[in-house]
Amino acid sequence: MAEILGLGCTHAPMILNPAEEWADNRKRLFARVPNYQPPASLLAELGDDNGRSHDRRNQQKVVQAFQVLRDKLHQWQPEAVIVIGDDQGENFLRDNLPTFCMYTGSQVDGYPFHRPGGKVNLWEAPQDARYSFKCPEKLARDMVSSLIRQGFDMSSATEMKGWKWGLPHAHINPLTFLDPEGEFPVLPLFVNCYGEEAGDGYPPRPTAERCYQLGRAMRRFLDTRPERVAVVASSSWSHSFLTHKFNCCEFDEEFDRRNLELLRKGQGSKLAKLTPEEIQQSGDHEFLNWIIALGVLGDRPAQIVEVLDDQSQVSFKVFAVWE
Ligand SMILES: [Fe+2]
Incomplete structure (x- = not known):
């Protein structure tokens, strides 16, 4: 049986910025929603400093939580770090959009600060700063073969x-915190989490059940291998601008808190039963990344490192470890 370290975190762009920049991030995201109406809880957080005090506290929590995860990863000394995240109209557009795609190259680069919002960043790095990672090419190719033979048509x-x-x-945002030195080989998995939400002509996202079963199939493969592996689930949970049941004005804390309890109790397999409608209505599209990781990890209790539930940071964020 493979020994696998599990980590769960956010990849929200604003985590790269100092707290002083978060109000601008918020403004940009809320501007996407026609007739945006802030909920009372958000207005209370914004107070008389446009949320600055909450942003400072939340930014500090993010940095500290990533430090915990970083320490676990570096103690674990993995031979491969599988990072499960969604490409959001970056490499894959509707002209060619795989539901699941595994990276099988020998190396890969990332530029976390290239966006306009990356100019002022916590690292005071130039916008074109490049981070390079070696990749476990052979492990990745063998995993793709195994998955296809197990009935998953993995791209x-x-x-x-x-x-x-x-x-x-x-993928690059969490890696900037967890392993910017590129000490460990990285195996990226791309998931079409946004699905039809990305725009006209985009294919639907996979179901929670399919994601969970993919994770199980990955685990069956890993159980045949000697490599010491870590798996990173990368995404915030409910996003306010995707939460249709609240007119895309606030994230669904109640839904996420219920799911969080299942993780805490080691009942992640129950999340495979979430319906496409529940995920769509609660703005938890990207939670599918976590559901794949839960399939890999199996039903074991998560240690919850941090939970950020302020509406002012636009999405519900969880940091978790499975040792
Ligand atoms: Fe995202």
């Missing part, structure tokens, strides 16, 4: 050609 890519910035932000 693969040996290069990131869709744009010039390499890894999507779902």
Whole structure:
């Protein structure tokens, strides 16, 4: 049986910025929603400093939680870090959008600060700062073969050609905190979480059940291998601008808190039963990344490192470890 370290975190763009920048991030995201109406809880958080005090506290929590995860990862010394995240109209657009795609190249780069919002960042790095990672090519190719033989028609890519910035932000943002030195080989898995929400002509996202079963199939493969592996589930949970049941004005804390309890109790397999409608209505599209990781990890209790539930940070964020 493979020994697998599990980590769960957010990849929200604002985590790269100092707290002073978060109000602008918020403004940009809320501007996407026609007739945006802030909920009372958000107005209370914004107070008389436009949320600055909450932002400072939340930014500090994010940095501290990533430090915990970083320490666990570096103690674990994995031979491969599988990062499960979604490419959001970055490398894959509707002209060619795999439901699941595994990276099988020998190395990969990422540029976390290239967006306009990356100019002022916690690292005071230039916008074109590049982070390079070696990749476990053979392990990745063997995993793709195994998955296909197990009935999952897994796509693969040996290069990131869709744009010039390499890894999507779902993958590079957590890596900037967890392993910016590129000490460990990285195996990116791309998931079409946004699905039809990305725009006209985009294919639907996979179901929670299919994601969970993919994770189980990955685990069956890993159980045949000697490599010491870590798996990173990368995404915030409910996003306010995707929560249709609340007119895309606030994230669904109640739904996420229920799911959080299942993780805490080691009952992640129950999340495979979430319906496409529940995920769509609660703005938990990207939670599918976590559901795949839960399939890999099996039903064991998560240690919850941090939970950020302020509406002012636009999405519900959880940091978790499975040792
Ligand atoms: Fe995202």
